[in-house]
Amino acid sequence: MNIFKSIIGVSALAGSVLLAGSVWAETEPDAAIQYRKALMGTVGGNMKASALIIKGQVEHKDALAAHARGIAAAATLAPAAFKQDTHGKGSEKTTSNANIWKDWDKFSAGLKALETEATKLADLAASGDMEAAGKQLGAVGKTCKGCHDANRDK
Numbered sequence: 542m543n544i545f546k547s548i549i550g551v552s553a554l555a556g557s558v559l560l561a562g563s564v565w566a567e568t569e570p571d572a573a574i575q576y577r578k579a580l581m582g583t584v585g586g587n588m589k590a591s592a593l594i595i596k597g598q599v600e601h602k603d604a605l606a607a608h609a610r611g612i613a614a615a616a617t618l619a620p621a622a623f624k625q626d627t628h629g630k631g632s633e634k635t636t637s638n639a640n641i642w643k644d645w646d647k648f649s650a651g652l653k654a655l656e657t658e659a660t661k662l663a664d665l666a667a668s669g670d671m672e673a674a675g676k677q678l679g680a681v682g683k684t685c686k687g688c689h690d691a692n693r694d695k
């Protein structure tokens with residue numbers, strides 16, 4: 542009797558561990574969408590701040606490298622944030638289109654390019670070469686547009 546009880550106990554435990562595992566892997570679609578939008582919002586904010594600095598509209602030159610590192614950091618988090626295919630799921634507003642998951646390799650290569658270009662911007666900003674940093678900001682901006690044109694609905 543006791544042996545049966547403990548077998549049932551162990552399998553119930555194993556079952557709940559499995560259940561917890563699957564709940565963790567598949568996020569509720571609206572939350573997954575909200576999360577990736579929040580992450581991309583930090584990219585937008587850091588990009589806007591960088592542009593204001595480069596144009597000389599604000600005096601925060603020393604902050605440029607940190608803004609660029611913020612973009613690079615978000616780019617490293619983005620593959621996990623976008624991995625779950627939410628196409629046609631949930632009710633949260635999203636501009637992500639199906640191309641992302643149809644050609645995941647291309648999409649993640651775009652995120653890698655964002656990380657690479659933002660890291661270059663951070664290095665130039667840290668070196669104090671604002672002219673080169675200005676040009677590099679343009680290179681970062683190209684990665685945004687290239688990806689958005691293909692992977693976002695207007």
Ligand code: HEC
Pocket residue numbers: 574577578579581582584585586588612634635636637638641648649650651652655681682684685686688689692693
């Ligand atoms: C490899 C693809 C990719 C790159 C590179 C990329 N984005 Fe995005 N971005 C997306 C996708 C896809 C969405 C749509 C997210 C959604 O609505 O689900 C998005 C959404 C956004 C949003 C809207 C967030 C919101 O609140 O809805 C902003 C702002 C943004 N991106 C800024 C940028 C900027 C600035 C850059 C470049 C510095 C950039 N992105 C680079 C794919 C990319």
